[in-house]
Amino acid sequence: MASIVCVFLHSFSVPLKDKKLLEVKLGELPSWILMRDFTPKGIAGAFQRGYYRYYNKYINVKKGSIAGLSMVLAAYMLFNYCRSYKELKHERLRKYH
């Protein structure tokens, strides 16, 4: 009886490496980040997972709408704005730049 309870308790605790981000406690965050796979293959895998997550949620659905594409374009626009902010801030309507 006690051994069965022990097995149950062990199966409740997931190893730190496999936890998702929202399940990691704040104190464990640095060690969690360091344990992630930062090899090129790992980074490529992360991008691929992110891409397919977005794709399967918004585009690869039966009745996809324009919102799936427009969110991507809006994010691209925002990215470009942030990238060129340094030149753009000279175009503000101020007396002293």
Add this chain to the structure above:
Amino acid sequence: MNENLFTPFTIPMMLGIPITTLIIMFPTMLFPTPNQLINNRMITIQQWLTKLTSKQLMNTHNPKGQTWSLMFISLFLFITSTNLLGMLPHSFTPTAQLSMNLGMAIPLWAGTVVMGFRNKTKISLAHLLPLGTPTFLIPMLVMIETISLFIQPLALAVRLTANITAGHLLLHLIGSATLALVNISLFTALITFTILTLLTILEFAVTLIQAYVFTLLVSLYLQDNT
């Protein structure tokens, strides 16, 4: 004002690293791979447009020329998507860089010319002299035709670069003129705004891509058929 006009055409840098390659690879994310018979709406629309375009482009070629269809469709899709993305505010258009367009134009043109010379040498050489020229004009005309042959890749590249760059510059200029005129005379500003709208419609540079691929197509067409 002086420096601001050309800053959209500088190489995009982020933290000191040029990210041009990333921006060139971004349009590939917008063309997903179809893996079913009936796909989602985005893929279906893209497939329909691609079929329409490829039929239009390749129906004038014989089977040997049609082996180039994949190349042409990729080229067309790349230029269209890059130009359309460049119409978004603050974005960088890779096809506005002459280096990139030369890199696209010279290999493709050279491919068609070399293919023509290898497979139909006599006919390709005969293209250098138009029909029915007076005998004493022949040497000069051959030289002129050779020069016009070698100008083709340069013309392809410069045409695309100049059109995109000029269009973007015009939009910037007229946009800033409209903003400056709002305080001075509202009516002129409205007229300028109408001009801006019309220019934007023109800029939807799909026509330019048509020009690009069609010219390329014409050159291949001549080599293979006649």
